[in-house]
Amino acid sequence: MPILGVIDSGKSGHLVVPNSYYSIATANGTGSSGTITFSSIPQTYSHLQIRYMAKGTSTAGGYPTSSNLYFNGDTNASNHSSHNLRGDGSSVAGGGGPGADAPFAIPGSYGSWSSSSILGVGVIDILDYTNTNKNKVIRTITGADANGTGGVLLMSDMWINTSAITSISIVADSTYIGNWSSNSQFALYGIK
Amino acid sequence: MTAGATYVPIATQTISGTSTTNVTFSSITNAYTDLVVIFEGATVAQVNDLTLQFNSDSGSNYSYTRIVGYGSGQYSDRTSNSTSISITIGSPGTQGHTSILHINNYANTNVYKTMLLRTSNTNYGPGAIIGLWRNTSAINAISISISGTTYSSGSTFTLYGIASA
Numbered sequence: 001m002p003i004l005g006v007i008d009s010g011k012s013g014h015l016v017v018p019n020s021y022y023s024i025a026t027a028n029g030t031g032s033s034g035t036i037t038f039s040s041i042p043q044t045y046s047h048l049q050i051r052y053m054a055k056g057t058s059t060a061g062g063y064p065t066s067s068n069l070y071f072n073g074d075t076n077a078s079n080h081s082s083h084n085l086r087g088d089g090s091s092v093a094g095g096g097g098p099g100a101d102a103p104f105a106i107p108g109s110y111g112s113w114s115s116s117s118i119l120g121v122g123v124i125d126i127l128d129y130t131n132t133n134k135n136k137v138i139r140t141i142t143g144a145d146a147n148g149t150g151g152v153l154l155m156s157d158m159w160i161n162t163s164a165i166t167s168i169s170i171v172a173d174s175t176y177i178g179n180w181s182s183n184s185q186f187a188l189y190g191i192k
Numbered sequence: 193m194t195a196g197a198t199y200v201p202i203a204t205q206t207i208s209g210t211s212t213t214n215v216t217f218s219s220i221t222n223a224y225t226d227l228v229v230i231f232e233g234a235t236v237a238q239v240n241d242l243t244l245q246f247n248s249d250s251g252s253n254y255s256y257t258r259i260v261g262y263g264s265g266q267y268s269d270r271t272s273n274s275t276s277i278s279i280t281i282g283s284p285g286t287q288g289h290t291s292i293l294h295i296n297n298y299a300n301t302n303v304y305k306t307m308l309l310r311t312s313n314t315n316y317g318p319g320a321i322i323g324l325w326r327n328t329s330a331i332n333a334i335s336i337s338i339s340g341t342t343y344s345s346g347s348t349f350t351l352y353g354i355a356s357a
Binding site: 019020021022023024025026051052053085086087088089090091092115116117118119120121122123141142143144145146147148150151152153154183185187189 | 196197198199225226255256257258259260266267268269270272273294296297300302303304306307308310320321322323324326328354355356357
């Protein structure tokens with residue numbers, strides 16, 4: 001199963017191998033918590049993918065905002081190395097480094113983002129998550145647009161740990177995201 | 193936790209001949225959580241954009257933000273109050289273009305629809321696009337159009353549905 005539906009070289013037929021992509025669990029925001037956790041993740045897939053639509057409840061200013069992706073309860077930021085490439089409609093910037101946060105580019109509820117109808121979206125790939133011989137690598141494409149503001153972001157992250165991933169927590173920035181809104185949705189998939 | 197196989201191919205359209213300027217997936221069921229459209233193909237001549245519309249809405253209800261890298265630099269730009277969303281970069285032509293389009297929560301009638309796209313123009317460079325359709329309707333039709341030329345024969349458009357647990 002190609003990650004993110006990466007296509008083959010053919011010109012006909014279906015481009016995704018049937019019966020290789022499985023829904024594992026879905027978690028919804030509540031408006032009263034900034035943490036989404038998937039636990040007891042089956043170890044029977046090759047890769048994981050999280051697909052989401054989300055926004056925060058915070059009315060404090062600023063976009064894009066950051067959030068963090070933690071594995072197996074390890075909240076030590078120094079165990080991550082994250083880099084990103086982002087565009088805001090007028091300029092391009094890159095950033096990150098050891099211990100950096102994961103800027104998901106998901107809006108809060110500030111200014112143009114105050115409408116409950118406008119959310120950010122994203123797709124996170126967590127590769128080879130059960131392999132205990134190497135650190136874990138994650139890639140994300142994410143963004144949000146509000147007809148006049150917004151941004152799109154590509155990110156890579158490494159969790160410097162060889163443990164198999166058994167739980168994932170998506171933790172909102174406490175200032176600029178606050179809690180995950182009640183119409184936020186995170187869905188976890190396994191890829192054979 | 194529950195689990196089930198998903199990422200289901202709903203429909204594929206393969207261009208035959210050189211007269212097609214529009215590909216539409218219609219009567220899209222609400223049975224899934226997300227949709228993915230994969231375009232791989234080319235156009236008979238260079239074209240400014242492949243443009244995306246939902247539910248035949250041609251009003252100024254779309255906006256999008258892009259990030260693009262090319263041979264000698266990079267840029268980000270934005271289009272607001274547009275009648276469609278561009279899903280390509282760098283004026284695609286005969287040398288091929290690939291776009292992978294994600295439409296998350298396409299049937300959720302409480303939110304505007306936001307789409308996320310990775311694209312590559314083999315004659316220009318890679319890019320990513322975030323687009324908004326300011327409409328809360330469930331998406332039941334997706335149209336991808338070009339003007340001034342036609343799609344090359346053999347170009348493929350495939351629609352997938354992904355259902356969450």
